[in-house]
Amino acid sequence: MADHSAPPLPLTARADRPLAGDIAVPGDKSISHRALMFGALAVGETRIDGLLEGEDVLRTADAMRALGAEVERLGDGAWRVHGVGIGGLAEPVQALDLGNSGTGARLLMGLVAAHPITTFFVGDASLSRRPMARVATPLEQMGARIVAREGGRLPLAVVGARAPMPIRYRSPVPSAQVKSAVLLAGLNTPGATTVIEPQQTRDHTERMLRHFGASVTVETEPGVGRRITVAGQPELVAAPVIVPGDPSSAAFPLVAALLVPGSEVTIANVGLNPSRTGLLSCLAEMGADIVLENRREAGGEPVADLRVRAGSLRGADIPAERAPTMIDEYPILAVAAACARGRTVMRGLAELRVKESDRLAGIAEGLGRCGVRVSVEGDDLIVEGAGNFPAGGATIETHLDHRMAMAFLVLGLVANQPVRIDDARPIATSFPDFEPLMAGLGAGFGVPG
Numbered sequence: 001m002a003d004h005s006a007p008p009l010p011l012t013a014r015a016d017r018p019l020a021g022d023i024a025v026p027g028d029k030s031i032s033h034r035a036l037m038f039g040a041l042a043v044g045e046t047r048i049d050g051l052l053e054g055e056d057v058l059r060t061a062d063a064m065r066a067l068g069a070e071v072e073r074l075g076d077g078a079w080r081v082h083g084v085g086i087g088g089l090a091e092p093v094q095a096l097d098l099g100n101s102g103t104g105a106r107l108l109m110g111l112v113a114a115h116p117i118t119t120f121f122v123g124d125a126s127l128s129r130r131p132m133a134r135v136a137t138p139l140e141q142m143g144a145r146i147v148a149r150e151g152g153r154l155p156l157a158v159v160g161a162r163a164p165m166p167i168r169y170r171s172p173v174p175s176a177q178v179k180s181a182v183l184l185a186g187l188n189t190p191g192a193t194t195v196i197e198p199q200q201t202r203d204h205t206e207r208m209l210r211h212f213g214a215s216v217t218v219e220t221e222p223g224v225g226r227r228i229t230v231a232g233q234p235e236l237v238a239a240p241v242i243v244p245g246d247p248s249s250a251a252f253p254l255v256a257a258l259l260v261p262g263s264e265v266t267i268a269n270v271g272l273n274p275s276r277t278g279l280l281s282c283l284a285e286m287g288a289d290i291v292l293e294n295r296r297e298a299g300g301e302p303v304a305d306l307r308v309r310a311g312s313l314r315g316a317d318i319p320a321e322r323a324p325t326m327i328d329e330y331p332i333l334a335v336a337a338a339c340a341r342g343r344t345v346m347r348g349l350a351e352l353r354v355k356e357s358d359r360l361a362g363i364a365e366g367l368g369r370c371g372v373r374v375s376v377e378g379d380d381l382i383v384e385g386a387g388n389f390p391a392g393g394a395t396i397e398t399h400l401d402h403r404m405a406m407a408f409l410v411l412g413l414v415a416n417q418p419v420r421i422d423d424a425r426p427i428a429t430s431f432p433d434f435e436p437l438m439a440g441l442g443a444g445f446g447v448p449g
Ligand code: S3P
Pocket: 029, 030, 031, 103, 174, 175, 176, 177, 178, 180, 201, 202, 327, 328, 351
């Protein structure tokens, strides 16, 4: 785990040579968290292959141990979880420290809310700024009590319900984390727990719960949304999980290969769950040369290899409805837009304000410093692509946000002057090998002198 008492690690990216080679990106972060959590709730032994060994997921592994499961690393990405069964979580002796991870914190709040235990949650400065009331509100309706700082923020304690009640909850925000927290609380609750989401968000929880033997039904009602119901107190049975490569991590080398002239890169084994592929739709509309090869299923999720060639991009109008399918990809899409010809409008980005940092403000600020014409109007981000590469030559503050760090390093690979980020340490939360992997493709990263 990174030592955050150590000084920040600035890193610079400069334009150098074309990117070339074949790579694989680390396992999907969302699926990795869920595999550890559901394995810990199942009866028997769950074997996980391809687990993301980033800091966020390692925090979840520690948390599941603290809640009583046996979690063991067998080798590179290979893990074994021996579960306690639904209802079997033990009260942790120490506070659970979820570091930078909103997914870890919110999903675990749901898990413990329907167990008769009290659990304390802490996290880093970024996580301690993020809103937790969005999960606390439905969990309190189910009978849990949550004592949090002002604004429902960490540190907080969840006093789990002794007799949890099923609810029917309409989420006011499109959030897979909110949906998942309620469904996970529903697992140890008698009766049927229902979440209605206004727009579809990533559905890894629904898929994986079924994979472990739970009954999850999904109905779509036009004009209302997607209604997901879990039947309470199932026996979850251990099941092997193969984690596909994370499309949200693949996005960085993908856009780098599109932008750096003369590049050709293949990224193997990228998850293509339709609730995650919004970026590919946008890039296709912008004229990107991306070929999906070897399409197949792995571990219940569609995957393919992506062959990417550099070329010029044009601006596009990205509808708000697409946001949930690419919510983590806006920093890197904005970088692509900054190098395109013409205006790109990215609509409906309110949720970006409550990610690991305020990404809406951070993207606008960072691109502006790099000489890009950019503005925020309401919840929309507008980037004016001049059809050539931005000036660069700036230092970007990453505010403990891994995706902001990686996006601006990619911009540095094409900008006229190098781009420096103030701290590369947060990258380890989701993509620990980002630097060596990009350097292997030919990226010019270096520690500023
Ligand atoms: C995630 C859901 C998304 C995403 C996050 C991972 C998940 O957050 O930004 O990186 O694994 O459920 P929201 O559901 O809050 O949008």
